[in-house]
Amino acid sequence: MGAGRKNKLYRNTGTNATPTWVEVTEARDVDIERSVDQVEEMDRSTPYKKVDDGHIDLGITFGMTYRNGNANCDALIAALHAGTVAEYAAMDGDITVNGTTGLRMFGKVFQANTSQGLGSSDQLDIVIRPTYHEESAAVVHPSEYTVSV
């Protein structure tokens, strides 16, 4: 059973083949989004609506504590402005531990909203969606990644 703080969110400052994982310790609630487009298939042969699977929609969305000068905050905001493609992993534990599992994907930051509530701490709301990325002339697709060490 995963629980809150035991889960870990990472961004990769290395490559897919040789990653350098930096934990986003400032993360609060993290949502790993997985859904499939529903493609309707209807004809006169049946009154029942049928659907088939279309494209898969993935995303990693989360809130994080904003702190001035914080490396993770700065990197994610900069990635939004520059359109930077980076690899992210939303895991159910430590990524150095055998058996830890989670969504791993190359993506871009599509949202980095800052909330400066009067009676609350500053928060960044981040949305990351998968992006096309090649490494060594091969496409790197998103994956459900299980650590094997």
Add this chain to the structure above:
Amino acid sequence: MGIGKEIADQVVAQIQLAAASLTFDSFQIARRRLPTVEKEDLSEGVPEISVVFSEFVGNEQDRSAEFLIYSISVVVACHVRDPNGTTADNVETFVEEIIDLLSDRDLAELTTAGGDVVELRLPVIWDPVFDPERLKDGVLVALSTFEYVFDKSRS
């Protein structure tokens, strides 16, 4: 580390620093666990301020930090001859001045003796304005509470 008591000490220091600008520039003040509110312990017309570290609440902030919320109560007690007289009026004004002082944006952050920075979270609570039962005995007791937040790393 004792952040709670260090915050209370800083509140004492800030009130002492501002004494000359307050309605009562002569008063007694100290950090205490039990406020001084008994008539026999008070001098008539001289406010006694007790600054009390009264409550502690932890609030998980993110995966590596926790907000620690320290409540500091400022208890002002004064022996007054007339509950509706000028001295009682001045004590209420004095409490308002202390609230304004500590709530000012310049004091939005306090640095403790240990170097920890805590932030005041508004609003300040001053409810009730005075204790009516104690006032019947000739002591005006007013309690206001300030919440200070410390961002504690848990990584």
